[in-house]
Amino acid sequence: MRLMHLSLTNFRNYTRLELSLPPGPILLHGANAQGKTSILEAVYYLATSRSPWTVTDKQLLNWRVKDEFMPYARISAEVGNNRRPLTKIDITLIKDQPGTEARFRKDIRVNGVTRRAMDLLGEINVVMFLPQDLAIVEGSPADRRRYLNVTLAQTDPAYVHALHNYEKALVQRNALLRRIDKRQASANELPFWDEQLIAAGSIIIAGRQRLLRELEGLAQQVHADLTAQAETLELQYQPSFTPTAKANGQLSFGVLGLDLHRQLEPKEIEPQFRAALAEHQREEIARGITLVGPQRDELRFTVNGYDLGLYGSRGQARTAVMAIKLAELDWMRSVTGEWPVLLLDEFIAELDTERRAYLLDRIDGATQAILTTTEPDIFTRAFLDKAAVWKVHAGQITVPA
Ligand SMILES: Nc1ncnc2c1ncn2[C@@H]1O[C@H](COP(=O)(O)OP(=O)(O)OP(=O)(O)O)[C@@H](O)[C@H]1O
Ligand SMILES: [Mg+2]
16 A cells, blocks of 8 residues: 655645655654654544544644634545555545634545545555554553554444444443433433443454454564563453353463453354443442443553563563554554555654664565654665655655655
């Protein structure tokens, strides 16, 4: 998969950018705050219709135009993949109620035809490597759930659909729980929402289990390489209830995870989900919140049996994250049948020489990779000779003739 052309209008600090992109590695270099990361953000936005960071669309609009009558930002690209040699994707963010603090409307088009955000997924696949990825191991459970969601979102439309339905039903059910507690509604209304949660939630749990099962094996190989076979990485998927009829968790030094070796089907999970909701109903009404389901899932990483988030060193956490990200890359390639566009934001600088060389070697065959750095000198001569090396300065990119 490859980006041929990128155009930006009023996106972040780019007032106007027209950029043709070659295949292979592209190294964007420049001082801080010039617009390197914004390019990666724009490509990610085209792939997923959202920023990799939790920002409002308003933040993406160039400051200089924000007070205009009907300000807009546009991100467009021409991409080629195995299925189609050329697809044009345009996303326009428009503030269509002048003067108000109204949210932005998002107009998404593929080859000129309006699409829902959900249907944009898969047109461009990206794998992003960020220094913040350390949060997958060291951050909160919500960070890990987000990781699972964004990874699955790009390749599994049924998952995206389920997530969308689940989130809608969860909001409704939580509101109902609070009304039941205040005697403004009856508990008889719960089963309707329970069934929505059960149907969508079971698809989410099965999807996450499948992803983790497939990622674990791939990550273990990379991790073994990076630790000279001294350490074994395992992924422990911990749903908020036991989704199998028989408990089949594996206990390893107190870190209990679901057996990843047997794929669960949504239909198998549903009865357990239903039972867990019934068991917690009283407490849920009292607390006004749904206590079981994928919104409470946890994922832990263990190395030689101990929990990396709790006992691992910084370096071990980094190694695990690199293993997981490279596994994600292999996984994405196997699912889609082609290289995704790789986006590496300052990732290389964070690594020691050995890991740097390993990573660059692993991504060497990529159809296209966009890397950013403030220090191009840390790259080898061989890499720089192969790459398109472009300077980013004040929202402009200089492409050598
Ligand atoms: N909506 C916006 N409008 C205009 N400028 C913006 C907007 N949002 C962010 N900026 C500015 O754009 C500039 C480029 O940000 P970006 O994160 O792309 O820089 P960078 O080159 O990656 O820098 P660093 O090396 O520090 O990571 C920053 O100065 C930032 O403050
Ligand atoms: Mg940056």
